[in-house]
Amino acid sequence: MVRVQQERWVGTVANGSGTPGSTADLRGASSASDTHGALLVEFGELVFHEEAQRQYLPAFAYEALQAVIRGEKELTPEIADVVAVGMKRWAQDRGATHFTHWFQPLSGSFAQKHDTFYWWRNPEGKLIETFSGRELIQQEPDASSFPSGGIRSTFEARGYTAWDPTSPVFILATGGTRTLCIPSVFISYTGEALDYKTPLLKSIDALEKRALPIVRLFYPEVKRVYPTLGWEQEFFLIDEELYLSRPDLVLAGRTLLGALPPKGQQLEDHYFAAIPDRVLAFLAEVERECARVGIPLRTRHNEVAPSQYECAPWFEHANISNDHNQLLMDLMDRVARRHGLRVVFHEKPFAGINGSGKHSNWSLMTDTGLNLFAPGESPRENLLFLVFFVNMLKAANDWEDLIRASIATEGNDLRLGGHEAPPAIISVYIGEEMEKVLQTLKEARALRASSREKLTLKIHAQIPRVFLDYTDRNRTSPLAFTGNKFELRGVGANMNCAQALTVLNTILAGQLEVFYEELQREMKKREMETAILRILSEYVSASERIIFNGDNYSREWVEEAARRGLSHFRTTPEALQVYRKKEVCALFERLGVLTERENHARYVVRMERYVRSVAIEVRTFIELCYQYVLPAGVRWLKELESSSAGMDRVAGRLSAILAELPGQLEALEEALRAGESQMEEDLEGSALRFAREIRPRMEAIRAKVDELEQLLPADLWRLPRIYELLHVQRRNPLRRECV
Ligand code: ADP
Ligand code: MG
Numbered sequence: 001m002v003r004v005q006q007e008r009w010v011g012t013v014a015n016g017s018g019t020p021g022s023t024a025d026l027r028g029a030s031s032a033s034d035t036h037g038a039l040l041v042e043f044g045e046l047v048f049h050e051e052a053q054r055q056y057l058p059a060f061a062y063e064a065l066q067a068v069i070r071g072e073k074e075l076t077p078e079i080a081d082v083v084a085v086g087m088k089r090w091a092q093d094r095g096a097t098h099f100t101h102w103f104q105p106l107s108g109s110f111a112q113k114h115d116t117f118y119w120w121r122n123p124e125g126k127l128i129e130t131f132s133g134r135e136l137i138q139q140e141p142d143a144s145s146f147p148s149g150g151i152r153s154t155f156e157a158r159g160y161t162a163w164d165p166t167s168p169v170f171i172l173a174t175g176g177t178r179t180l181c182i183p184s185v186f187i188s189y190t191g192e193a194l195d196y197k198t199p200l201l202k203s204i205d206a207l208e209k210r211a212l213p214i215v216r217l218f219y220p221e222v223k224r225v226y227p228t229l230g231w232e233q234e235f236f237l238i239d240e241e242l243y244l245s246r247p248d249l250v251l252a253g254r255t256l257l258g259a260l261p262p263k264g265q266q267l268e269d270h271y272f273a274a275i276p277d278r279v280l281a282f283l284a285e286v287e288r289e290c291a292r293v294g295i296p297l298r299t300r301h302n303e304v305a306p307s308q309y310e311c312a313p314w315f316e317h318a319n320i321s322n323d324h325n326q327l328l329m330d331l332m333d334r335v336a337r338r339h340g341l342r343v344v345f346h347e348k349p350f351a352g353i354n355g356s357g358k359h360s361n362w363s364l365m366t367d368t369g370l371n372l373f374a375p376g377e378s379p380r381e382n383l384l385f386l387v388f389f390v391n392m393l394k395a396a397n398d399w400e401d402l403i404r405a406s407i408a409t410e411g412n413d414l415r416l417g418g419h420e421a422p423p424a425i426i427s428v429y430i431g432e433e434m435e436k437v438l439q440t441l442k443e444a445r446a447l448r449a450s451s452r453e454k455l456t457l458k459i460h461a462q463i464p465r466v467f468l469d470y471t472d473r474n475r476t477s478p479l480a481f482t483g484n485k486f487e488l489r490g491v492g493a494n495m496n497c498a499q500a501l502t503v504l505n506t507i508l509a510g511q512l513e514v515f516y517e518e519l520q521r522e523m524k525k526r527e528m529e530t531a532i533l534r535i536l537s538e539y540v541s542a543s544e545r546i547i548f549n550g551d552n553y554s555r556e557w558v559e560e561a562a563r564r565g566l567s568h569f570r571t572t573p574e575a576l577q578v579y580r581k582k583e584v585c586a587l588f589e590r591l592g593v594l595t596e597r598e599n600h601a602r603y604v605v606r607m608e609r610y611v612r613s614v615a616i617e618v619r620t621f622i623e624l625c626y627q628y629v630l631p632a633g634v635r636w637l638k639e640l641e642s643s644s645a646g647m648d649r650v651a652g653r654l655s656a657i658l659a660e661l662p663g664q665l666e667a668l669e670e671a672l673r674a675g676e677s678q679m680e681e682d683l684e685g686s687a688l689r690f691a692r693e694i695r696p697r698m699e700a701i702r703a704k705v706d707e708l709e710q711l712l713p714a715d716l717w718r719l720p721r722i723y724e725l726l727h728v729q730r731r732n733p734l735r736r737e738c739v
Contacts, residue, residue: 042291043291043294046172047171047293050066053065053066053086056086069166071224081133081134082133084136087136091178094178096171096178096179097177098179099131099179099182100112100113100115100182101139101161101184102183103184103186103195103197105186105195108496109330115135117130137163140160140161141159141160141161146186146194147608148188148601150604159194160189161187162187164183164184164319166201171293172293196502197498200322202591206506206592207506207508207512210513215370215372215384222366223367225365225366226365228361229315229317229360229497231361231497232312232358233312233328234357235308235310235332235345235356235493236309236346236349237282237344238342239342239725240342242720242724242728248617254348254349254350255722255725257624257625258709259707260352260706263727278339279309282336283300285335285339286332295327297311297313298313299311304353306727307727315361315485346493347414347493348411352419353419354418355418356415357421357489357490358493360487362486371485373388373392373485379456379457379460382459382460383529386536390543392511393543394511396479399507401426401569402507402584405503406499406500408576409492409495410613410614411492411494411613412490412572413691415492416490423557425561427561428479428481428547429474429548430481431481436462441537442537444536444537474549477548488500502593513591545565571692572606572691573607573610579600584599607684607687610691614695615672615676617695618694621701622665622672625705628719629661629705632717636711636712657707657708660704661708668698668701
């Protein structure tokens, strides 16, 4: 896997344009070409990839580990011991002193607990080295503080982490230290999932199990099927000094007040514009750090909003790609600080301009190199493509509400349906060509065996072989078929993609299972191709409501979607109800992805997180009002009232706002307290109250505060203004640099 990426990476870098050297030490690299050279030499140098395994493990252990990675064998304790020895030697040769299981608890970002490779043995007073197979495979972090949604009561507080050998082990080199990181799942003592990775892995297995028998009807030689993921990470970059002067950015991850400057993104002059030097230096260093841990970053560019950017890698196996995304977010955060910058991953850090998403491109690959969502060269290939394409449409149609629920967070609520973001209504864009193909497919219902050949050929001729520019034909769709993959655009920048991917994998797996059963029945009556065409044609008719090729941003679509019976959950607490539906629990159980208890625990964790996060926002907002807004307003009003310069109108507007503000803040505080105290006995009621009453109330007060800000003299307003956050690259009183 890594080797393939490496070759691709070499190709990209060799063809790319010059990258200026980063500010970090480049080990002697001083020119642009040297930086490229460094990227090439260093790609994967901190990854225990196949080559490193071959070098550091005895042949039998290497072979055994590879078989485990391919899913053919279980890891035995004996092999684990041998692998641990080699892995440790590899890590120590690269300066690592500690090791950690690296896992993704439901609290959001990944977690780690470092142990040294050494152990102080008291009786002899000697320092001995540890790290056996047991420690490689399993760790027991004292995990009682991670959210478990009630799965782990305090008396059974221990959870444990277990190595996921399919994701490469790597070294995290930061802060002058080097730590061996072992990608792991995190489960309770009773074996229940407490993380994002476990259900993702189970959904990948579930999907493979249902897809394989179908693929083998066409290509008996196929042994493996796996989903791929290529994410596109959007983010804002803010000067650190300005960032730290905004308590709302620091505590809530977004600005809670502040008037939008006269120039936002109206001119669209930031998108794809020249990347500022300071940002380039940051990105170059991120790319280099990513290269060393084997993340194949490929693209970087300015996004639409001022100070907004995006980077994207080559796609990989979904599990590895998702680990890489989590790692990237961590590396970006660390590198930004070195450059006096802060990365903001929040989905909507600034009201009124674009938010940040993480478009997740998702497809299915076989070990023989077939992309199951890509049209092919022959009628046979195209029939297989149609099987997967139409089944995905049916799955999206039947589970649109679950897809919506999978991308629900307090941050994403503010983004979905906003500026250039997909709406909270799930539909699928398929494009005109595929629309025509599906029309033809519908004719298959009345099909007799004799006319089958003609129809297959007609469909084949209709399927365009190359979907030129398919991606750019509809940027407004939340789930777009882009020629050889589906692009889920609703995922938020700050989210772990695993949540949405688990749902996509699971609903498709469930649908394929039903399809295969139907096919077996039909094939008793007629031959395979006719049977497939008949079933697919029925699915097409049953899935029509989910297809929408028009403008998803328009008001008409909201009405049309309601007529079609598509769900439209505007807030997280409403969307999360879907997880409690019987059919949803049954689906996850049937496919072995989540038990009912695990599923319910996740619902609880996400609801709690919603309430707590919004409560932090509201509390921060209230503090900002008392500490900054009211004092500044009152001071200016006093000055205005003693001035004789005809300022009555300004004073009048200001005093009208100031007269109301304290009372409004008190009422908000009251609502906040009530909402929080409701949480214990009625989590759902509390969350709904935060979504429907408390947040809108805060937004209404904010509008007044922003009006007030615009009336104040510059020297009295002590918070950095939105204009500074968005347009000023470096806060230096002597020399301000604008983006
Ligand atoms: P663009 O959207 O800029 O036109 P592409 O469509 O080639 O570019 O790719 C966009 C993203 O889709 C990239 O992050 C890429 O890694 C990902 N991608 C491309 N092919 C696949 C695939 N088969 N599976 C998953 N992701 C893919
Ligand atoms: Mg794209």
